[in-house]
Amino acid sequence: MKRLYWRPRQVSQAVIVFLAVFSLLGLASVEYFKVKSPQGDLDKKLQAATLATEMMEAIKIEKLNRAIPVNREIDPAETGMMGTLMSPITTLTGRLSAKQTSANPNFAAVLVEMLIQANVGAGDLVAVGYSGSFPGMNVNLLAALKTINARPIIISSAGSSQWGANVPEFMWIDMERLLFDEGLISFHSVASSIGGYEDIGIGMSRDAREVIEQAVRRNGLKLLRAGDFTSAIDERMKVYEQKAGREEIKAYINVGGGTISVGRSLGKRSYRPGVNLSASRGALQIDSIMTRFMRKGIPVVHVVEMDRLAMQFGLPLAPQQMPSVGEGGVYNQTQYNKWWAGLVLLAIIGSLRAFVLTDFGHRFVKGRGPRKADGQPEPMV
Numbered sequence: 119m120k121r122l123y124w125r126p127r128q129v130s131q132a133v134i135v136f137l138a139v140f141s142l143l144g145l146a147s148v149e150y151f152k153v154k155s156p157q158g159d160l161d162k163k164l165q166a167a168t169l170a171t172e173m174m175e176a177i178k179i180e181k182l183n184r185a186i187p188v189n190r191e192i193d194p195a196e197t198g199m200m201g202t203l204m205s206p207i208t209t210l211t212g213r214l215s216a217k218q219t220s221a222n223p224n225f226a227a228v229l230v231e232m233l234i235q236a237n238v239g240a241g242d243l244v245a246v247g248y249s250g251s252f253p254g255m256n257v258n259l260l261a262a263l264k265t266i267n268a269r270p271i272i273i274s275s276a277g278s279s280q281w282g283a284n285v286p287e288f289m290w291i292d293m294e295r296l297l298f299d300e301g302l303i304s305f306h307s308v309a310s311s312i313g314g315y316e317d318i319g320i321g322m323s324r325d326a327r328e329v330i331e332q333a334v335r336r337n338g339l340k341l342l343r344a345g346d347f348t349s350a351i352d353e354r355m356k357v358y359e360q361k362a363g364r365e366e367i368k369a370y371i372n373v374g375g376g377t378i379s380v381g382r383s384l385g386k387r388s389y390r391p392g393v394n395l396s397a398s399r400g401a402l403q404i405d406s407i408m409t410r411f412m413r414k415g416i417p418v419v420h421v422v423e424m425d426r427l428a429m430q431f432g433l434p435l436a437p438q439q440m441p442s443v444g445e446g447g448v449y450n451q452t453q454y455n456k457w458w459a460g461l462v463l464l465a466i467i468g469s470l471r472a473f474v475l476t477d478f479g480h481r482f483v484k485g486r487g488p489r490k491a492d493g494q495p496e497p498m499v
Contacts, residue, residue: 163227170223170261197221199254206326209314212279218436221254229262240267248373250278250290277313309340381406
């Protein structure tokens, strides 16, 4: 027992280095030999992303037909989903990279996955709220809804933050109507607000509000005219309830950070990006469209923080060319090869046992103690 206890201290430095290198190589091999695991509902995800690509192309062609250029400096992937820095209908500041990230048709596959997680299926009624700030993501949502055959009740905000659909001649509600007229979708918004601060255009000029009202009228939508924050929420909820009738709304989907939809400053931090099946007590005290649906036990799909969502689902940030359909972790998730990891672990354990706890390793022991004149080791005490 005494010999067995002390033997690990007598293993040579060369053996220790060998075991360390062997273990590191094993770890590296586990990282290298990862495998791709196909995710669920792959056909639907590919179908949605393909449809989103067609929609973006239709919008881009219409822009060019209207002499609205696609600026490669701000839209290097030439998606046609980028607007301008400033215009009369620009509501808030915006981050260009987030708009570029969201104009990826593979986000349609992400939204298919989110809707399925929220238990939305064919024929289900859903409520939708979005603005012109993320036209690319709006397109992805429409493609996802059509692919799973959901029936949306959509309310838009016509205004847009920087780099969104903020060209007065071709706002988001114009783009949506184009997609409907060309048969790419079978539904469109039923109402629209002006947008901007408090969703009622505070800070906009009278001319800018008139431009938006004209766009709402030319697209045949109901113009929401509430005069304050709470009234704006009440007005939207009334539209959803009237359109739903006695049918149950299965989920609420929000795109962007519109105040009416998500609440004021505290509300913006109360719901996480993606699917929210429940909310904290504090979140339920903050009035918003999302909170009112959540109080009824209706799931909320919150599409914000585009960069964060992209990294979560393996999509590129601000891609410099249009991503191909089928690219990203939403289709194939990289996982460790469990069999290979198990073999490497057994090999490491086996090598430790062989070199440290057996006579085979003991042959490599360095300096076993003083030796006699005949070269034999002195007996161990």
